Amino acid sequence: MTDQPHDAPQQDRGQLTVVIVDDHSIFRSGLRAELAPDLNVLGEATTVDEAISAVNQLQPRVVLLDVHLPGGNGGGGAEVIQRSVAPNTLFLALSVSDAADDVVRVIRAGARGYITKSSSGVEVSDAVRRVADGDAVFSPRLAGFVLDAFGAVSGETAQTNDELDRLSAREQEVMRLIARGYSYKEAAAELFISVKTVETHVSAVLRKLQFSSRHELTAWALERKLL
Incomplete structure (x- = not known):
């Protein structure tokens, strides 16, 4: 050592x-x-x-x-x-x-x-x-x-759809990028929006899905094969 x-x-x-x-x-x-x-x-x-x-x-x-x-x-x-x-x-x-x-x-x-x-x-x-x-x-x-390794939990499709319906189309785009590990700057560049706008969307996503961190969001998205 x-x-x-x-x-x-x-x-x-x-x-x-x-x-x-x-x-x-x-x-x-x-x-x-x-x-x-x-x-x-x-x-x-x-x-x-x-x-x-x-x-x-x-x-x-x-x-x-x-x-x-x-x-x-x-x-x-x-x-x-x-x-x-x-x-x-x-x-x-x-x-x-x-x-x-x-x-x-x-x-x-x-x-x-x-x-x-x-x-x-x-x-x-x-x-x-x-x-x-x-x-x-x-x-x-x-x-x-x-x-691919962890897959989604069966029987949650309807619940997932209900949860996704809470998010706007843009919020869903931001959610997927953040859950994949993109930084705010990388997500902003990918979507041609400002970093501040990404931050606003992430805050909205966490609030609507009742998560307290990006880790919880990533785990949720992975579990439901949303990436």
Whole structure:
């Protein structure tokens, strides 16, 4: 395990605490340098066993986790999630892989999102904040894998239609993009509207569907195959 203090970690309550788990030192260094200043990197790890030790010792708010890691029992990032004892820690997969099996495996293990390494430092920082706030975050093209894997609950079509009828056509468009993991800026660009307008629509959607967070909205949309 690299960059780990032996004593209890010093955590600035004004910052989000993060641990980076990846077996490529160049990537870890580059990512650490590009993360926003409000993200406090407590430590790094390179293997399954090191990652579990780091998470248990440091208790970060968010772990940026590669899905393919050496060590442990061969389960990679999914094994780290399953074996860690950190009830307040959330896991965000960050991997070069965009294979459906990798995405589904780590989400089933308990990750709150999955983004690819093609994401910029700004995008990764935003994803960390959103996960910490309770959202589920996916690179847009990966949301479909999760949808296919978890499917919809049968017998809810009529209820879903009733719920959708509460939303305007534009609100439904915004809802689907946000549930897929688009940022407000990305959704605005996709729909050729302002970020402020997207924010207004999201507030309306959450209010009409009686959700308190984007995470709840994403789970609802995935469950009903609305993406």
